[in-house]
Amino acid sequence: MDLNRRRAALRAVLASVRLPDGRSLADSSRLGAMTEPAPGRVSFSIRVTAEEAEAFEPVRLAAEKAAERLPGVQKALVMLTAERTEAPKPAAAPPQLKPAKAPAKVLEGVKAVIAVASGKGGVGKSTTTISLALALRHLGLKVGVLDADIYGPSVPTLLGLTAKPQLAADGRRLRPLEAWGLQALSVGNLVDPDTAMIWRGPMIQSAITQLIAEVDWGRLDVLLIDMPPGTGDAQLAVVQQSPLTGAVIVSTPQDLALIDARRGIAMFRKLEVPVLGVIENMSQFICPDCGGRHEIFGHGGAREEARRIGVPFLGEVPLTMALRRGADLGRPIVATEPESQVGQSLIAIAGELRLALRDKGLI
Numbered sequence: 001m002d003l004n005r006r007r008a009a010l011r012a013v014l015a016s017v018r019l020p021d022g023r024s025l026a027d028s029s030r031l032g033a034m035t036e037p038a039p040g041r042v043s044f045s046i047r048v049t050a051e052e053a054e055a056f057e058p059v060r061l062a063a064e065k066a067a068e069r070l071p072g073v074q075k076a077l078v079m080l081t082a083e084r085t086e087a088p089k090p091a092a093a094p095p096q097l098k099p100a101k102a103p104a105k106v107l108e109g110v111k112a113v114i115a116v117a118s119g120k121g122g123v124g125k126s127t128t129t130i131s132l133a134l135a136l137r138h139l140g141l142k143v144g145v146l147d148a149d150i151y152g153p154s155v156p157t158l159l160g161l162t163a164k165p166q167l168a169a170d171g172r173r174l175r176p177l178e179a180w181g182l183q184a185l186s187v188g189n190l191v192d193p194d195t196a197m198i199w200r201g202p203m204i205q206s207a208i209t210q211l212i213a214e215v216d217w218g219r220l221d222v223l224l225i226d227m228p229p230g231t232g233d234a235q236l237a238v239v240q241q242s243p244l245t246g247a248v249i250v251s252t253p254q255d256l257a258l259i260d261a262r263r264g265i266a267m268f269r270k271l272e273v274p275v276l277g278v279i280e281n282m283s284q285f286i287c288p289d290c291g292g293r294h295e296i297f298g299h300g301g302a303r304e305e306a307r308r309i310g311v312p313f314l315g316e317v318p319l320t321m322a323l324r325r326g327a328d329l330g331r332p333i334v335a336t337e338p339e340s341q342v343g344q345s346l347i348a349i350a351g352e353l354r355l356a357l358r359d360k361g362l363i
């Protein structure tokens with residue numbers, strides 16, 4: 001069925017879905033255009049204001065159920081989107097920090113599942129996730145990256161992923177994409193990363209489940225999960241749905257970033273996920289012209305903090321122009337210039353992480 005006919009069929013099944021005012025969703029101007037991010041998957045949005053989001057959650061769920069009745073559709077992802085951009089809102093209920101075990105069969109071919117988290121946004125968590133994944137691959141491991149950063153999925157850009165995911169051999173799950181020798185899939189491959197999404201609890205759950213349990217990750221030594229920044233609902237959804245081996249925390253040396261990193265460590269400890277180590281990113285700047293070292297965000301703060309809290313320190317990544325440039329171009333420096341100073345720092349960090357995983361008898 002072509003996309004236009006499928007859109008017409010979708011309108012037909014959505015006729016029975018009622019808005020809070022009793023009108024049909026199909027006839028309202030709130031319905032966004034349907035897309036097919038992958039075979040057997042459909043995705044569309046319902047436009048709401050931030051204030052309406054809670055009242056529209058049942059509509060969103062009913063729309064997902066209705067869309068999954070369409071022939072050939074196995075999974076629907078329906079999102080609430082707002083016209084104006086605003087900060088992501090946490091769900092109504094505060095997250096319950098209780099350890100939860102993911103279903104045993106999930107990710108059974110993956111030896112170690114590691115969350116890469118930061119506490120504070122913008123410290124280079126996603127860039128470090130990709131760099132670390134490539135450094136682990138450089139050491140001979142088979143590595144996957146799952147981008148669960150629902151507030152700013154950047155893995156497609158960092159790896160230059162433009163293809164659409166395809167169905168796996170079982171005809172049910174998705175196959176991850178391949179880039180630079182890594183398996184990778186991003187929440188940005190399932191939803192439009194440019195719309196202002198209002199992520200609510202159940203919506204986060206369904207997006208995260210699709211990435212974790214409904215993707216055929218195959219046999220991997222390590223799966224790195226690029227976590228959403230912060231310590232709220234979205235992080236909880238990831239931790240509860242993935243059988244995590246441990247977490248790695250990325251921080252810059254600044255006090256402000258370290259306070260949030262500490263919060264992140266406390267969250268993982270509460271959830272009984274071992275913290276495998278801390279990485280100091282943007283540690284110092286080595287001037288390519290004069291060779292001088294400049295400690296723009298300070299230096300050594302994360303090492304000191306890790307020692308104080310009693311978690312391993314994995315190493316430092318210098319602030320490097322070529323790393324930023326490569327990240328923007330989707331040409332990660334660890335893949336293109338593993339011999340560079342920053343490449344070597346990351347490979348050394350990956351070596352530390354590999355040791356930790358070996359000590360646990362996982363790889």
Ligand SMILES: Nc1ncnc2c1ncn2[C@@H]1O[C@H](COP(=O)(O)OP(=O)(O)OP(=O)(O)O)[C@@H](O)[C@H]1O
Pocket residue numbers: 118120121122123124125126127128149152154229281282283317318319320321323324325327328
């Ligand atoms: N070591 C580094 N040297 C130079 N630039 C870096 C370094 N690490 C990250 N960056 C740059 O910093 C910016 C932020 O990085 P990134 O998007 O990885 O952060 P993040 O913590 O994942 O952000 P968010 O919280 O928004 O998801 C990017 O432009 C990236 O290229």
